Amino acid sequence: MSRRYQARPVEPIKCRMPELPDVTVYVERLEDRLAGRALQRLRLLNPFVLRSVAPPLDAVAGRKVKGVRRMGKRIVFELEGALFLVLHLMIAGRLRWLAKNKKPPGRISLAALEFEDGTLIFTEAGTKRRASIHLVEGEAALAAMDPGGLEVLEAGPEEFAARLKADRHTLKRALTDPRLFSGIGNAYSDEILHRAKLSPFAQTSSLSDEDVKRLYDATRATLAEWTERLRREAGADFPEKVTAFREGMAVHGRFRKPCPVCGSPVQRIVYAENETNYCARCQTGGKILADRALSRLLKASWPRSIDELD
Numbered sequence: 001m002s003r004r005y006q007a008r009p010v011e012p013i014k015c016r017m018p019e020l021p022d023v024t025v026y027v028e029r030l031e032d033r034l035a036g037r038a039l040q041r042l043r044l045l046n047p048f049v050l051r052s053v054a055p056p057l058d059a060v061a062g063r064k065v066k067g068v069r070r071m072g073k074r075i076v077f078e079l080e081g082a083l084f085l086v087l088h089l090m091i092a093g094r095l096r097w098l099a100k101n102k103k104p105p106g107r108i109s110l111a112a113l114e115f116e117d118g119t120l121i122f123t124e125a126g127t128k129r130r131a132s133i134h135l136v137e138g139e140a141a142l143a144a145m146d147p148g149g150l151e152v153l154e155a156g157p158e159e160f161a162a163r164l165k166a167d168r169h170t171l172k173r174a175l176t177d178p179r180l181f182s183g184i185g186n187a188y189s190d191e192i193l194h195r196a197k198l199s200p201f202a203q204t205s206s207l208s209d210e211d212v213k214r215l216y217d218a219t220r221a222t223l224a225e226w227t228e229r230l231r232r233e234a235g236a237d238f239p240e241k242v243t244a245f246r247e248g249m250a251v252h253g254r255f256r257k258p259c260p261v262c263g264s265p266v267q268r269i270v271y272a273e274n275e276t277n278y279c280a281r282c283q284t285g286g287k288i289l290a291d292r293a294l295s296r297l298l299k300a301s302w303p304r305s306i307d308e309l310d
């Protein structure tokens with residue numbers, strides 16, 4: 001990043017990292033559009049987006065897309081010959097479909113995946129270049145990139161409990177750790193914890209069996225309901241509005257607005273570039289954490305930055 005950008009004030013949080021529901025819908029739309037089709041060429045419009053060295057990028061030319069899948073918060077294109085193209089959107093990375101011969105948008109375009117009748121453009125808004133592409137060969141190389149988080153929608157309550165209690169963390173940290181749980185980030189963890197009526201600061205070790213079961217149910221319900229909702233909104237199109245804070249979220253992005261359950265104003269904790277929201281009445285027994293206690297907690301077990309979150 002160039003020096004002159006560093007003095008700029010921090011921009012208000014406008015977009016967020018796509019998480020399991022968003023990435024799932026992307027993957028479904030991509031699979032529909034691209035499975036069985038040949039990727040004619042992958043053109044880098046910003047060389048820094050490619051983070052792997054072998055195999056060379058021109059190895060993809062002419063190979064058919066066998067399928068598209070999600071790995072954590074990443075999107076994986078499986079190409080013929082066991083080549084895998086792994087895209088991480090990070091915060092501001094997005095995909096859009098351009099009809100044949102349309103020019104990709106200037107500065108923000110990172111890469112163009114060219115198909116016979118159109119081009120998939122990988123863009124990243126803002127000045128930070130975090131979004132990435134890796135090209136790897138073979139399932140083993142792909143698996144090595146997987147942070148290994150549990151797929152909660154496919155897991156039973158015992159597996160969930162074991163992961164959660166494996167280490168002592170705050171709930172916020174545990175839910176958003178990609179090595180523990182797959183595809184959950186800042187936004188949906190806020191929604192999950194509100195639904196489960198649990199404090200983001202609670203320690204995993206202090207949870208009763210009943211709390212853990214409620215958290216398991218809330219996690220599954222939140223992820224499944226949002227996936228369904230985004231799927232309906234996207235229809236047959238690309239999910240263009242994936243970035244926005246969404247109407248219909250209970251607490252995330254709703255600082256000072258009334259909690260939909262009890263009407264109390266939603267609280268916030270600002271850290272690094274993130275903001276966590278919770279309802280004190282529903283989740284922390286009315287307690288708003290004081291600064292000193294908070295900073296202790298933030299040091300001990302809190303996702304320090306977005307980069308740490310996969």
Ligand SMILES: [Zn+2]
Pocket residue numbers: 259260261262263264279280281282283
């Ligand atoms: Zn409330």
